[in-house]
Amino acid sequence: MNIDKKFRREAPTETRQSLGVYFDREDKHLAYLDQNRKEHVIAEKEGTVNLELGTDAGSSLVKTDTTYNFGGVEYDTYRLRSWAFFNTPNTVQIAELGYIYISNGDMFIIKNSSNIEAVDFNGNLGYTNTPLTPEALVDDATDVARKISTIYLNQDNAVGAFPQNYNFMYIVGFDAAAFECDVYIDVEFIVEKGETVEFVVS
């Protein structure tokens, strides 16, 4: 029995207004039908994300289907993902991800779902996973997770003599004692609709 198609048949009609969410196997997306039987896509099925390897990290930038309209100004949304592994303990850790060029205007990060993974084998056992915040858990040679002083995604568009259209992207972390951790960046940012966006992995 094709469960997905069964759900689709039971999606809302003009007389039955309840929300019926279904997964379309052919187009690989999650959607529902409104009272006019118009399809609304809720989420695309995740495909393969190719993280291009750079000096300190592997990164990917894709344009999403989401657009925003704020007071009549429309924005496109892009999603940046990067993985960086700080495996050598140090009090300062910096990973260069690359630069993002915006043809006009600024980029604004509006969502941050980034994660920090640390080893806690000799603490509460296993691994810790905490959001990328100034109090994220990291580890060191003792294999006990502890809070870091600060770690964050750094968007720097005031570099040297380069115009502000070039956003240099780094992961920056520092603490009084040496630390190590794995960082998984997953953020979304907006630019004004129609502007050209280019990401060059470093």
Next chain:
Amino acid sequence: MEERIFKVTDEGNTKIKPLEGTYEIAYKYKNEEEAKVAEGLINRGEASAIGGKFPDVDASKEFEYYALKVTPTGPKGWDAYASKTKVVMALPPKEGDKGGEVKLPVKGKTPTKEELLKGLKDRKVSKYEELKKKYPTSPMEEAKG
């Protein structure tokens, strides 16, 4: 309270948000030399003044134009834009009106990919060195190697 009187953009009409600098306002009356009537700071691409207003115009004279001069000073290590003077052949904006924008030209040519990647790496090194001064490796950790 200081309020914005004009903003600073680049040639593409984008507000230069990180820009720090200074500004001067000059008025020109008929049969007189152009004279500076105000000066102040630019913070994050915005020039502001007490009350958010341009200096009053001397109504007893014939006003010709006002000139806004912007001189970028930073942020630290940043030197992407050249200074610029904008001359407006009109009376200055009244209190509450914004004085438009001054468009700064970008210095030099469009950077190459190689220049940008080098800039990215150089910036990483300078960030690391600055932070390492504040968060040095302890002698015990250094001994561990």
